[in-house]
Amino acid sequence: MQRDEEISGLLLESARRHGLVLREETAVPDDTGWDFHVVRVLGRDGTAWILRRARRADLAAAIEAESRVLRLVGPCLPVAVPQWAVAGPDLIAYPMLPGEPAASEDVRTHGLHWRIDRADPPERYVDALARLMAVLHGTDLRELRDTGIPVRGPDAVREVFRTRLEIGRTELGMHKSWWDRGLRWLAEDRLWSPRTVLIHGDLHPGHTLVDSDGDLTGVLDWTDAEIGDPGQEFVEAARKFDPPTWDRLMEGYRRHGGPAWPGLREHVLNAIAFAPLALGVLGLTSGQPRYVEMARQRMGTAVA
DSSP states (O other): OOOHHHHHHHHHHHHHHTTOOEEEEEEEEEOOOSSEEEEEEEETTSOEEEEEEESSGGGHHHHHHHHHHHHHHGGGSSSBOOOOSEESSSOEEEEOOSSEESEEEOTTTOOEEESSOSSSOOHHHHHHHHHHHHHHHTSOOTTGGGSSSOBOOHHHHHHHHHHHHHHHHHHSOOOHHHHHHHHHHHHOGGGSOSSOEEEOSOOOGGGEEEOTTOOEEEEOOOTTOEEEOGGGHHHHHHTTSOHHHHHHHHHHHHHTTOOOOTTHHHHHHHHHHTHHHHHHHHHHHHTOHHHHHHHHHHHTSOOO
16 A cells, blocks of 8 residues: 555646646645545645545546536536646646535544534535535536436436345345335335436535535535435435434425425435445445445344
């Protein structure tokens, strides 16, 4: 595994080749991401820059797709998103957005350090997040279908969950009661969205930026953007908070014109309940044993 100094050196060298003039002594590595090495560094003019480098060669297509999505949706959203000055497999570089993550993960303990109240997040944050989701989910899909991001229709969304359920049963030791609950969810047409939309795909608090008052200022990391299940967006956006916030977010989403349907609330509650299954499957495919074990512990016991 490459050390932080080696990664920083590679990123700074790439930045020099692309013409960025940086104060290299200010470089600070951030190695918390799964897909990218990250360095924060100041430019000679005082601009704070984010430098990213893919951890794996197979991310090249995803980088191109993310770049296209950001160019298309950035001007339409009510908050800031990264504006890439350099985009390639060896370097992604953009000026740092204003604000700090609403929550940051401790790389040693994996606990979250919160900049807002987790139990009762500011109404301005919840409302702005609901509005962002509503605007994002209302985006015209015609140009986005050609960006290279995954495109799934309603039937494919359900098939993805069915596949996860089978993996849970065969490889994660899932308790039969979870299997039965999953099959009941799949069988209820009213609980599934009749349409798919553009979703961020990983809208957890660590990817949302806030100012000192708790206002939402920006959203990071669009690597997992896809045309898919609008209900799935609520899972990462809401599940780190207490349940009352889930309802506040859904109410705001409807108020701002999000494409809700009568079964949205039940769908979201099911999706949050099955989040450990999704994490376990991701752990299997990405070589993250900690997440596999977490899923086995949660899904291996009967539904509460």
